Structures are given as structure tokens and as C-alpha cells.
């Protein structure tokens with residue numbers, strides 16, 4: 001186990017958490033995740049016109065991150081499928097604290113005192129009471145190398161799940177996605193599917209993470225989980241035959257989990273779920 005104490009702590013000292021949700025949800029949220037207070041003026045009721053300018057910048061954040069992936073969200077989805085049924089949380093910085101010309105370079109419209117979101121996590125309640133479906137994780141770390149934002153997506157997801165009081169998270173991601181490096185930080189990702197024809201890209205896995213507050217806090221501190229097994233088998237993300245064979249085994253009742261981040265070749269480590277892990 002290795003610990004990076006400087007990165008996440010530094011991010012939390014320079015960036016501000018924010019939350020966008022309908023007014024009726026705020027009472028059930030944890031607005032002091034890991035003791036970090038979300039300022040009242042960084043809590044935005046999605047139905048209020050006060051949220052308008054931040055929502056514009058969140059759409060821009062999505063375009064900058066998911067646009068190159070070919071999966072930008074339609075604008076209406078920020079309300080219909082995100083902040084109204086669920087929660088958008090993230091980390092941002094005041095526009096006048098960004099590096100010179102970053103606002104223009106990123107194509108943002110912001111007054112100097114405006115909060116500019118640099119990362120967001122979006123989830124919606126899936127099965128009551130505490131299962132959430134995470135459908136968007138975006139970070140500008142790679143677009144703003146001069147800011148040294150390493151660990152931003154990991155911290156944003158951990159904060160968001162704590163804000164939502166989530167104890168089980170499900171999600172869908174492509175076998176080729178760099179986000180697997182982030183999601184694998186939260187422990188074994190049990191595979192609900194390996195091949196997902198319901199998705200626009202069937203080479204998508206759906207997964208389940210079992211969480212608690214202390215695990216989320218460890219992830220937020222930069223602590224990595226150890227590999228659950230020394231002996232995984234490896235899925236090559238473009239080997240659709242192997243992915244479909246894995247799916248067949250799952251549909252026959254076998255249980256598997258992604259047990260670590262992709263290796264240098266992009267191969268993803270998978271192992272059977274051991275009986276003592278079975279819920």
C-alpha cells in the first residue's frame with residue numbers, strides 16, 4: 001500500500017467543492033464530506049436561475065472531456081438525467097485564480113469571481129435507498145497540466161459518493177477507458193456485465209462497488225487498494241471474443257470482478273469473486 005498525502009490534500013486546499021441538485025435533496029446529502037464543508041453559496045438548486053451560469057460551465061466541462069471521446073451529453077441531460085433526478089458534485093476554482101488565459105483557452109465565459117468547475121461526478125439514485133448509478137466523471141487535469149491536478153478525478157468521485165451517502169455504486173464504462181484507472185481505486189469492481197448490447201458501445205462493462213465512508217476517505221487520501229488476487233487473468237480490451245466469453249460465464253451465474261487498474265498494455269485484470277466476498 002502506498003500513500004500520497006500531498007496531492008489530494010493540496011487539491012482540497014486550493015479547490016472548492018460544489019453541489020448541484022434540486023432543493024429537496026440537499027437535506028439528505030452529506031455536505032461535510034471528510035470534514036470538508038461545502039459552502040452554502042456553492043450549493044446550487046438546479047431549478048433556480050442562480051444555477052444557470054454554473055450549468056453553462058458544466059456543459060463546457062463535459063464538451064472538453066467527453067467531446068474528444070465522442071460521448072458528449074446533450075445539454076438537456078444535465079437537468080433531465082443528472083441534476084434533477086440525481087446530483088452533480090465537483091471541485092472548482094475562482095476564475096481569477098486560474099492560470100493566465102486558461103479561461104479563454106478552455107472557451108469558458110466567467111467573471112473573475114465565478115466558480116469554474118474543473119471536475120464533476122454525476123450520479124442518480126438507482127435502487128433505494130443508497131445505491132447510486134454513476135454516469136459521468138470528468139476532469140480537466142490533462143487539459144491544465146500547469147496546475148498539477150493529478151488525482152483530481154479520483155478525489156472528485158470519492159467526495160461525490162460521500163456527499164451522496166452512497167454505499168453501493170453501479171456504473172458502466174468501456175473496457176478501453178482510462179477511467180478504469182480511477183474506478184479501480186475504490187476496490188474490486190464486481191462485473192454485472194462484461195459485454196453490454198444495451199449500450200451504444202457493447203464493449204462496455206457494468207460494475208458494482210461496495211463502499212463505506214472509511215473506504216471513501218482512504219481513496220480521497222490517495223491510498224491505493226492492494227490487488228485482491230496475485231493471480232488474475234487479463235482481458236485485452238479489443239478482444240471482443242474474450243469479452244463475450246466472459247459475459248457468457250457471468251450469465252451462467254459465475255461472478256467476476258475487475259481487481260486492479262489496467263496494465264501498461266491496457267489489459268484489465270479480472271478474477272473470480274471469492275466465496276467470502278459474495279454478498
Ligand SMILES: CC(C)(COP(=O)(O)OP(=O)(O)OC[C@H]1O[C@@H](n2cnc3c(N)ncnc32)[C@H](O)[C@@H]1OP(=O)(O)O)[C@@H](O)C(=O)NCCC(=O)NCCS
Pocket residue numbers: 065066069136137138139140141142149150151152153154155172173177178179181182
Ligand atoms: C479519465 C479522467 C476522468 C481521468 O481524470 P484525472 O483527473 O486525470 O484522473 P486522476 O488524476 O484521478 O487519475 C487516477 C489514476 O488514473 C491514471 N490515469 C488517468 N487518466 C489516464 C489515461 N488517460 N491513461 C492512463 N492512465 C490514466 C492516472 O495516471 C492515475 O494513476 P496513477 O496515480 O497510478 O498515476 C479524465 O481524463 C477525463 O475526464 N476523461 C474524459 C472523460 C472520461 O472518459 N470519463 C470517464 C467515463 S467513465
